[in-house]
Amino acid sequence: MQIFFNTILVGLSSGAIYALMSLAIVLVWRSTRVVNFAAAGQAILSTYIGYEAMTRMHNYWLSLPVAILAGALISALVEAIIMRPLAKRTKGTPVESIAPVIATLGVLGGIRSLAGLIWGNTFLQYTSPLSSKGYMIGHTTIPFSPQNAAIVVGAAVVLLLFAALFKFTRLGLALRAASFQPEISRLSGVRVDRVRTIGWAFAGAAGAVAGALVTPTTYLSPNSLDLLLVSGFVAAVIGGLESLIGAVVGGVVLGVGFAFILQYIGTSVTFSAAFIILIIVLLIRPQGIFGKGSSREA
């Protein structure tokens, strides 16, 4: 029973991280109909920048906004400098749907290599004042540390902020309108290009939060968020790519699913597990749990 409970806790924490990455991917998908494979790469670069801030200021909490800002900026730049011109150039051509995939893969590889170039491939430590050792309940240590708590809280805060943004603000309305019907939005005065860039910026911020919160529990290296690359995406697809709620549900499902597989089967199947979970979900519902319409609406 204890093990079951522990597994859920572990799943919750990792699920929160997957939910954040999945959120980043869904945000970009909804605003520009592109899957940003570079999301995890952007996240790691933002985390490195946060790390630099932390080592200079010796304050973890102050380094978080730095990382978030960096994440937003990097993402906005990728959209404005690469993705927007790309969309314009490939509109109507046969490579229209594949070009963004290639471009974001290129950005992913480029950012990871750039990080390695600047900081090296060695493992660095992004220290946080919160302990990564599990809480003690009585005499037992549960696999849920203060840092894990911060992760879950952080993810919840981000989710609530985005939900509020989308539902209650003008910007949120513009973001939604632009993602559903860009032409009608333009004709209503929405600066669709600008709004799309902002969507990407928010996505970058979400990824940065994930990176900055999870990295203190392990180590920092150019490849340390690689699992997030796949998991974030798988979580987003499971959730259906269409809604923020779906993104979060997908993340939690994947996190808890992983935790159970890890606990009851073993470590080495983790990656295979992602694939299997994904296939199962897509076979039952090709559009994801919350996805709308037929699988053709891509």
Add this chain to the structure above:
Amino acid sequence: MKHKSPVIRLLLLILIGAALIIGSGYVDQLRSYQGAQVAIFAIAISSIVLLTGYSGQISLGHGALMAVGGYAAVLCQSHLHIPYPFAFLIGALAGGVAGFLLGIAAARLRGPYLAGTTLALAVGLPSLANQFHILGGEQGLLFDVGNPPASLGSDFTQYRWFFVVAVIAAILVFWLLRNLLSTRYGRRWRALRANPTAAALSGINVAQAKVLAFTLSSTVAGLAGSLFAMLLGLVAPLAFTLTLSFTLVTGAVLAGVSNLGGSIVGAVVLVAIPELSNTAATHFGGSDKVTANLPGVITSVLLIATVLFVPNGPKLPRMKFLARTRQ
């Protein structure tokens, strides 16, 4: 559009192959090895050209399909004692079977869902090997194809032999693919890619065409995987990383994703980049950081530039006899 007869095409390819094989006698071991790498990459990239450039389906997991082929070939040789040329064929078949299964699932998926599934496959499948003892776990399995045939003389190095084998395989694959793409199947795939709805309305069985493309593409990838295993001398999960899958897609895009002949160019570029960047790095007095990461930066920048500025691939006039004359 130029139409060459398949026989002429074959003769031309054989001529090129012969020239390459003779030429390989004059270069050192490293070049032979790299030549084999190029040939194998070209085969793998051509599988992407078929799948993505023609039938319009995206796969970020062809590295995993290569793994299927590689493991199948190695297992055949070590457990069933099948001589390696036939092991290669079985590797190709294994890839085909995997591709068929994947293709059936994939036919229902579009765009990002397909990308995601193949992405998950790319990381999920190779790591399965860690679970099963028969697959050699993390260390993998050794693959020894033995020495070159004695009839070639004692000077014929193993790497040169690898090169010869790879080139012969590449010639066969290119010839077969080129012919295939000129048939109505090729036309169907192109129609499917350009406009799936219109294709369906004009009577093309979209699902069937998609699955066929996936199966054939995976067969070629399986073959490439077997040859890759030959070159490395082993198969292991670490040989078939996600980066490999990305590299294949990169190679296909660099020369034009629907340009079959461009597979060779893409392969050359992909093998040349680490080589050239190493030279550049040592020239600039680079540390470990630089040598390890510069190739990645260069490849990525090249990839982004290619897709941004020449999204349909650079025009490569000299490849016309292999490539389409019109995109």
Add this chain to the structure above:
Amino acid sequence: MTLIIEKLHVQHGAITAIDDLSFTINQGELVTIIGSNGAGKTTLLRALSGLLPVAGGRAEWKDKSILGERPEDLVRRGIVHVSEGKAVIPELSVAENLELGGIWRKDKRDIAAATAEVLELFPRLGERMKQGADTLSGGERQMLAIGRAMIARPELLLLDEPSLGLAPLIIDQIFAAVDALRHRLGLTVVLVEQNAMSALSIADRGIIINLGQLVISGTSADLLNDPALRSAYLGY
């Protein structure tokens, strides 16, 4: 405030969609552009609102060129285009669709006033504010689209086939509303229509185009009374 179109030329790939078109519309006029399918009417509006590039010619509103501008910028200059096909966002609610009309405007009080005016004009919308726009009937969607446009306080309103697919009773309602609006607000309206009869009944002038070229222009009365035109375009 005039809309001046001179020798306008719009390409659609290899096809010339608008060819050497010239006309002028004065402030407060409601001019209807009539023509059969494929005549270029929609292309004309899309070119004027910045959705399509213009290959040649001149187009000015209030003495300033409108060519080469983005649609969202032209909205800020008072040109609002209600595109064809019930231009609402089905995934948003009725209220959100209306809110979208004023999304770029800063004067919150005026937005509220404009919204109130729209709801007075189209009470059916007021009853359905929280509903998704996808639950509305065709006529209601058209009202919503026009209502949204009005909240942007346009000076030049471009309406693309508002009657398409609607029942005659609803068409009358909508046309009456458009007519009332333009009289009350001094709005200049370009109304593209296939339903020439209804359009000419509220328009001051009509312009008939065919294959991207101007065939004839004149007052509604003249057009309605010309027998040749009547049989060619009005069906009797």
